[in-house]
Amino acid sequence: MSTPGSILVIGAGELGTYVLQALAHHPQRRNNAIISVLLRESSIKATEPSKAARIDSLSKLGITFTPGDVTGDSEDKLSSIFKEFEVVICCTGYMAESGLQVKISRAVIASKVPYYIPWQFGMDYEAIGRGYKQYMFDEQLDVRDFLRSQSTTRWLALSTGLFTSVIFPPIGGLVDVENKLVYGIEDWDNKFSTTTTEDIGKFTAEIVLGPEMDALFVNGPVYVAGDTVSYREVADAIEEATGQKFTRKLLNQKETQHNLQQELTAGNICRNVFAQGRGFLFDSVDLWVPQAGLKTTSFRKFALEFFQGSA
Numbered sequence: 001m002s003t004p005g006s007i008l009v010i011g012a013g014e015l016g017t018y019v020l021q022a023l024a025h026h027p028q029r030r031n032n033a034i035i036s037v038l039l040r041e042s043s044i045k046a047t048e049p050s051k052a053a054r055i056d057s058l059s060k061l062g063i064t065f066t067p068g069d070v071t072g073d074s075e076d077k078l079s080s081i082f083k084e085f086e087v088v089i090c091c092t093g094y095m096a097e098s099g100l101q102v103k104i105s106r107a108v109i110a111s112k113v114p115y116y117i118p119w120q121f122g123m124d125y126e127a128i129g130r131g132y133k134q135y136m137f138d139e140q141l142d143v144r145d146f147l148r149s150q151s152t153t154r155w156l157a158l159s160t161g162l163f164t165s166v167i168f169p170p171i172g173g174l175v176d177v178e179n180k181l182v183y184g185i186e187d188w189d190n191k192f193s194t195t196t197t198e199d200i201g202k203f204t205a206e207i208v209l210g211p212e213m214d215a216l217f218v219n220g221p222v223y224v225a226g227d228t229v230s231y232r233e234v235a236d237a238i239e240e241a242t243g244q245k246f247t248r249k250l251l252n253q254k255e256t257q258h259n260l261q262q263e264l265t266a267g268n269i270c271r272n273v274f275a276q277g278r279g280f281l282f283d284s285v286d287l288w289v290p291q292a293g294l295k296t297t298s299f300r301k302f303a304l305e306f307f308q309g310s311a
Contacts, residue, residue, distance in 0.1 A: 003209045004115070006034040008085040010070060010104065011092025012043075012058065014165075015121065018201030019091055024061035026209040036064040038081065070104055071097065078107035087115040087208055098139065105143050109150050115217055117207070118143050120157035121200055124221065128279035147219070154217040156207070160200050161193030161225045162280055164302050166270060167234065173270035174231070175238055175246075182238050184231030184250045185274040192280045195226035199296045206290045216288070223282045226296035234299065241303040251275065 009020050016037065023035050037058065044065045046052055055065070068081050070092065082088050088108050090101070101119055108116045125140040147155050167174045174183045184190070195203070203224045207216050216222055229237075235248050251259075253275040260268045274280065 003028050003030055003213070004033065004086040005030060006036070006085045007087045007089065007208060008036050008038055008066060008082065010038045010088065010090045012037050012039060012054070013092060014197050015200060016091035017054075017058075018198045019089060019204050020058060020063055020201075021061065022201040022205035023209065024063060026205045028209045028211075034064060034085075035062065036066045036085070038066045038068045038070070040069050041067040070100065075103055075107045075110065078104065079111040081111075082108050082113050083111035085113060087117075088113050089117040089204060089208070090119045092119070098136070101136075101139050101143050102146060105146055109147070109153050112152050114154065115208075115213075116147075116153050116155040117158060117204065118147070118155065120144070120221075121160050122163060123161065123273070123279040124159045124223070124282070125157075125279065126221070128273065128276065155219055156217050157221045158200070158204060158207070159221050159223045159282070160195040160203070161228075161282060162195075162270075163200070164194045164196045164226065164297075164299060166266075167194070168303075168306055171270065172267040173274075174234055176267075177242075180244065180246045182231075182235040182246045182248050183271055184235065184248060185256070185271060186250070186252055186277070188232040188235070188248070188250065189230050191228055191230045192274065193225035193228045193282045194299060195224060196297045196302055199226040199294075200224075202294055202296075203290075206292065206294055210290060210292055212291060222288050223286045224288055225282055227299045228281070228284075229299045237300045237303040240300070241307040253277075 007023060009016050012020060020035065020037055023029065043051065044055060044067060046055065066081060068078065070078065090104055105118055120140055120143070125137050126144065128137055130138050130141060144157060162173070169175065169177050207213060207222070235246060238246055251271060256268070256272040256275040260272045
């Protein structure tokens with residue numbers, strides 16, 4: 001099949017921007033293909049220098065701007081916007097407000113968009129299961145249940161493992177730079193899958209514009225990973241990147257639960273989810289490896305670049 005002629009990306013935060021850049025630079029992008037980003041009118045017309053520069057940089061990539069507000073607009077309004085596109089990719093709204101991801105998905109289905117990639121990036125939420133309503137994980141499953149109840153739109157859930165940046169400050173899922181601490185969970189040799197935000201953008205673009213698009217929209221999960229590392233390898237990479245010794249602190253499930261009850265922080269949430277032992281390590285036989293080849297960033301390289309950039 002030919003590549004899509006119209007693609008809408010919802011949001012231009014860190015992930016949305018990387019997806020837009022990867023789509024714009026993809027070698028299979030048709031010359032007349034429309035790649036647009038849904039943003040609030042105020043964001044599109046922003047005069048504040050950094051925001052205006054972001055809009056200008058996207059415009060130079062040939063990206064157009066579609067005004068809309070996933071929070072403020074009604075489902076009917078959003079549906080009228082979405083129906084103009086062949087593919088909709090949601091890169092916003094996670095951890096925003098309860099029900100937003102379901103609202104966006106309902107509007108997509110009502111518009112009869114042929115292909116949809118909802119916000120399902122990160123861990124395998126089905127493997128984690130319900131019981132994490134406060135982290136919006138349960139809503140991810142609500143979205144999947146809703147999408148499985150229809151047959152109008154083909155969709156996929158891109159499971160990427162942990163966003164690599166989550167491990168580092170400011171979230172500090174495993175690395176506390178200020179106190180020179182690196183956390184492990186249960187066993188230093190336990191492993192997890194992780195992908196940088198930039199690589200998630202590349203995987204997404206390859207799914208939509210690459211030769212395997214038709215086979216990948218499976219109405220279910222597609223697994224990818226930029227790297228798979230152990231907690232020991234994380235600690236080694238941090239010490240190599242900083243040139244400093246870090247205290248290695250191994251936590252068990254009970255300790256992560258206690259810490260979470262004491263203080264509800266993003267870092268404590270991350271460590272508590274890791275301690276459940278499911279949803280973040282993907283078997284290599286289940287991973288999608290693009291036919292066209294896609295070079296990903298290793299955890300070690302990301303760590304080196306992170307600390308060089310913050311020096």
